[in-house]
Amino acid sequence: MSHNIVLFSQSVRTYCGHSGILKVLQKIWSGHRGFPVGNRGIHVDSIPTLPSLTSSYVHGTSSTSLLYSTIGRCLQRTVERCPDREAVAFFESGVRKTFANLQQDVDQAAAGLLALGLKSGDRLGMWGPNTYEWILVQFAAAKAGIILVSLNPAYQAHEAEYALRKVGCKAVVCPMEFKTQRYCDMLRQICPEIDSSNPGNIRSARLPDLRLVIVLDGRQTGMFHLEDMMQAGSSQHMQQLEGVQKKLSSDDPINIQFTSGTTGSPKAATLSHFNQINNAHIFGNRAEFNWKTDTRVCVPLPLFHAFGTVIAGVLMGVHGVSLVFPSTGYNGTANLAAMERERCSVIYGTPTMYIDMITHPDFAKYDLSSVKTAVIGGSPCPLQLAKEIESSMQVQAMIAYGTTENSPVTFMPHPRDTTERRIENCGYIMDHTEAKVVNPQTGEVLPLGQMGEIMIRGYCVMLDYWGDWAKTEECMTSSGWYKTGDMGTLDACGYLQIKGRIKDMIIRGGENIYPMEIEQFLHKHPKVKEAQVVGVNDRRMGEEVCACIKLLDGEECTEREIRAYCKGEIAHFKIPRYILFVTSYPLTAIGKVQKIQLRKQVEKQLGL
Helix, strand or coil: CHHHHHHHHHHHHHHCCECCHHHHHHHHHCCCCCCEECCEECCCCCCCCCCCCCCCEEECCCCCCCCCCCHHHHHHHHHHHCCCCEEEEECCCCCEEEHHHHHHHHHHHHHHHHHCCCCCCCEEEEECCCCHHHHHHHHHHHHHCCEEEEECCCCCHHHHHHHHHHHCEEEEEECCEECCEEHHHHHHHHCHHHHHCCCCCCCCCCCCCCCEEEECCCCCCCCEEHHHHHHHCCHHHHHHHHHHHHHCCCCCEEEEEEECCCCCCCEEEEEEHHHHHHHHHHHHHHCCCCCCCCCEEECCCCCCCHHHHHHHHHHHHHHCCEEEECCCCCCHHHHHHHHHHCCCCEEEECHHHHHHHHCCCCHHHCCCCCCCEEEECCCCCCHHHHHHHHHHHCCEEEECEECHHHCCEEEECCCCECHHHHHCCCCEECCCEEEEEECCCCCCECCCCCCEEEEEEECCCCCEECCCHHHHHHHECCCCCEEEEEEEEECCCCCEEEEEEHHHCEEECCEEECHHHHHHHHCCCCCEEEEEEEEEEECCCEEEEEEEEEECCCCCCCHHHHHHHHCCCCCHHHCCCEEEECCCCCECCCCCECHHHHHHHHHHHHCC
16 A cells, blocks of 8 residues: 555656646545556555645656666667567668667677777767768667767868867768768868878877778778778677677766857767666656657757757667658758658657748648657747647647756656646656756755756766866766756746756846847747847947847838837836847757857847
């Protein structure tokens, strides 16, 4: 009986805020025995008190243990469970692999990496767009204990040089080119010694750790071809791989993700098997992938980003879901076509990606009836946009919150939450994770509903910033709390609302203004497709508010109309001093607006 009470109390904590909770409690009170916890029924003698927080601190309790394993072992277990299920489908290239196919390729590639001279702990840079080879190398490196370094496919030569040198990459895997990117040419620009080197024996002055480059397509002087790697592994290297597997620890670093952070050069967030496996495992449980055998996820996100690497790639290996990649490079039309033809049940994306889809001129022509869930992450999603996604796509929108340094997801709603809970905030704390909202100056935990900096502690927090202990100490306290730099609030049931970034805050004549609040308001205007707000220099006020607005196709609007819309609805000091109508924003590869670049562009345009 006590076991059932524990299960019920955990379930109520999980379901706080879900639709119909009071009716469920009344049924249980009257003796109903059918309330589901996973696949089990329970019975209690009395209604427990609904949990209510007393301060802005939450702890994701769970009756499910964390996984102490490696990515390779998790994939092996999934292959044993569902060998013939489709693991990945690349819509554009036509490549399809079952889990058994994938495992066979991964073993051969991992043995090949060892045969080419790489060993556990070496860093391998993966530089390119979404292809099957990206997934293949991700899992092969993990199986061999090699640390995958996720390089932005948009990097130019100097950016790639910084990243490769920062973490001491011994190998780079890349295509010859993609669109305007000439990867091999850029590598030769950084390392002119490649052309005079034998493959596997590069000696570079600017990249002293680099030894080999593996090209995915085409033969290049001084570089290996992908087939060289796939054929290099002998039975001896397979035995070596088995030995490596026995020695690998769940706590070993396995992936380095570059994140720009708040200032300065990109920082190299180091994540372990333990970080990634458990974040993928817990995310899948929350999204109910753990008991569905037909989940097909459409993934337009870039694989180099933590969202793509973990919540797509690693999650596929842990939960056995099928991944559908619409295109090599981002393509809104391909997203819609892939969802229709592949009968996807879930779609991942950033707010910008969803805007592209629901405003697509042929949107209504696509049959998206198979899609039930839209997971939104990567950057804040305005409430109005979330409502439009639900109504246009006829899906449940789920807004997830996290950071690269937290592997990445830390808050997310439940599919059975009420609509308001799912789209008006970022859900509740993930299992086995702690969060608090603090005064950023004093570190004091704030009362419920009061805005402050969000801090995270738990299994998900990165190991460190590779080779940069000073920056690691800046964002991680001695007691293990990671400072996100995001501002938000918690309610009595632990649901999180994001208010913006500390660094994005506009200080106008002493008033603190958070751009996200104004953006959320402007998104309600019937002519507005998207709005981004930045602070710009002002001689008198220090900073002034500037709104950069994208209009819906065919709409016309004036500055006066926008100001009239704001008047009497938001505080006078929040009404934008400058209103610009734009057709695009500077974006990262994942579709996140680069506000620093946007501010620079705006100030230049306004002569500030």
